[in-house]
Amino acid sequence: MLKKFLVPRGTSDILPDEIFRWQEVESEVRNLLRVYGYKEIRTPIFEETDLFVRSMGQTSDVVQKQMLTLQSQKKSDADDIEIGGLSLRPEGTAPIVRSYIQNDLDKKESLSKLFYIGPMFRGERPQKGRLRQFHQIGVEAIGPGTSSPYLDAEVIALSVNILKVLDIKHYRLKINTLGALQDKENFSKFLRQKLKPNVSNLCEDCQKRFERNVFRILDCKNKTCKLVVDQLELGSDYLSEESRRYFAHVREALDSLNIEYEQSFKLVRGLDYYTHTVFEISDSSLGSQDALGAGGRYNNLVSDLGGPQVDSVGFALGMERILLAMPKETMVAKSAVNVYIIALDEISLKRAFQILNILRSHEISSDMTYRISSLKSQMRLADKVGARYVMILGENEIKKGVVTLKDMQTGTQREEKVDNLSKITQQLIEKQL
Numbered sequence: 560m561l562k563k564f565l566v567p568r569g570t571s572d573i574l575p576d577e578i579f580r581w582q583e584v585e586s587e588v589r590n591l592l593r594v595y596g597y598k599e600i601r602t603p604i605f606e607e608t609d610l611f612v613r614s615m616g617q618t619s620d621v622v623q624k625q626m627l628t629l630q631s632q633k634k635s636d637a638d639d640i641e642i643g644g645l646s647l648r649p650e651g652t653a654p655i656v657r658s659y660i661q662n663d664l665d666k667k668e669s670l671s672k673l674f675y676i677g678p679m680f681r682g683e684r685p686q687k688g689r690l691r692q693f694h695q696i697g698v699e700a701i702g703p704g705t706s707s708p709y710l711d712a713e714v715i716a717l718s719v720n721i722l723k724v725l726d727i728k729h730y731r732l733k734i735n736t737l738g739a740l741q742d743k744e745n746f747s748k749f750l751r752q753k754l755k756p757n758v759s760n761l762c763e764d765c766q767k768r769f770e771r772n773v774f775r776i777l778d779c780k781n782k783t784c785k786l787v788v789d790q791l792e793l794g795s796d797y798l799s800e801e802s803r804r805y806f807a808h809v810r811e812a813l814d815s816l817n818i819e820y821e822q823s824f825k826l827v828r829g830l831d832y833y834t835h836t837v838f839e840i841s842d843s844s845l846g847s848q849d850a851l852g853a854g855g856r857y858n859n860l861v862s863d864l865g866g867p868q869v870d871s872v873g874f875a876l877g878m879e880r881i882l883l884a885m886p887k888e889t890m891v892a893k894s895a896v897n898v899y900i901i902a903l904d905e906i907s908l909k910r911a912f913q914i915l916n917i918l919r920s921h922e923i924s925s926d927m928t929y930r931i932s933s934l935k936s937q938m939r940l941a942d943k944v945g946a947r948y949v950m951i952l953g954e955n956e957i958k959k960g961v962v963t964l965k966d967m968q969t970g971t972q973r974e975e976k977v978d979n980l981s982k983i984t985q986q987l988i989e990k991q992l
């Protein structure tokens with residue numbers, strides 16, 4: 560028995576039946592991003608592993624457990640593929656910042672509003688909504704021009720508005736602030752103090768996190784850790800006056816846009832680069848993997864990676880989770896075929912093949928079976944592809960030099976002269992097929 564190959568665990572094929580939903584989402588999102596002034600950027604799907612270690616942090620879960628690193632392989636002396644030290648990108652922020660620095664985008668504009676839509680890779684244990692290859696719609700606003708709380712609010716509002724245009728209504732937006740670097744440091748000290756009496760009740764992982772990355776404890780899914788975290792009372796005492804004021808401005812700007820949110824002192828995000836505003840959008844109907852998207856400010860990342868001291872803010876939404884959260888009825892497959900040509904004998908088939916070519920040269924989407932079979936079976940195929948019109952060619956039509964044109968919506972049919980085909984195609988175009 561020949562081995563059957565399957566799609567790798569945690570990845571999936573997007574079949575033609577589903578792709579239209581992806582394309583619809585992408586086109587709605589692209590449109591909205593254009594309205595907000597974002598331009599697309601595409602970076603490679605792998606980068607130096609160190610880029611992710613330095614940006615997301617050595618102690619982040621993604622770097623510790625989920626990096627998919629490529630193995631160096633020496634094919635021959637002449638053909639040495641040097642890929643050691645490279646990893647599939649687990650997220651888009653670090654690659655975009657790398658590209659921003661490498662291409663001196665700060666010299667071209669004071670505010671670079673960039674977006675990306677593409678696959679990301681994390682070696683996670685797969686489950687519903689958690690994949691090893693998934694797709695993100697991401698937005699990064701980078702540059703000296705981003706140091707305004709209005710931009711934090713706008714980026715948050717944009718993420719929410721993307722969900723709104725996609726008819727997703729049952730989401731929760733949580734926001735918090737980590738403050739500037741010094742505030743973050745104070746926050747971690749404060750957290751350690753609060754957690755200290757309960758360290759022995761934490762899971763093994765969290766006991767290590769207590770020293771190395773105490774914020775991660777707030778996100779631990781372990782039951783006893785959750786109990787400990789639930790009992791914590793956290794305020795915002797660790798924040799400087801300036802950071803407090805900045806966050807108040809962000810909230811005011813969000814209020815002015817009528818964006819509803821909850822402030823959660825326990826929202827810290829799992830990646831090291833965040834400072835000030837952080838946010839997360841969840842949808843409880845998705846089960847345990849309920850985060851539709853997340854983001855925040857990362858004012859030191861560009862300079863930490865060797866670039867200029869410029870501020871930044873962004874977010875990423877998970878495409879697969881968006882598709883799970885969207886109402887199923889929102890999108891109906893649009894037919895790709897406007898005219899289906901049916902040929903009933905050899906001579907008709909020859910003519911039909913030419914007509915197909917003419918229609919396509921007029922940019923009318925059209926198709927046929929390329930074989931002769933009964934009218935009934937070809938009509939069934941035309942129906943299956945959702946054809947708007949059917950052109951039938953048989954002995955009778957060839958003799959008269961016509962085609963029978965059937966409107967599949969109204970069921971009416973008429974004969975049209977083959978000589979008139981360019982006129983017919985024109986009419987079809989005018990009917991805005």
Ligand code: HAM
Pocket residue numbers: 649650651652681683688689690691692693694695697698699850851852853854855872873874875876877878879880
């Ligand atoms: P993140 O929270 O790691 O943030 O991922 C953002 C979103 O990607 C998640 O909320 C989720 O919807 C989706 N996602 C993440 N991992 C998976 C997975 N294994 N399977 C399916 N979906 C997944 C970031 O990636 C940051 N770069 C966001 C950001 C941009 N912050 C600032 N700018």
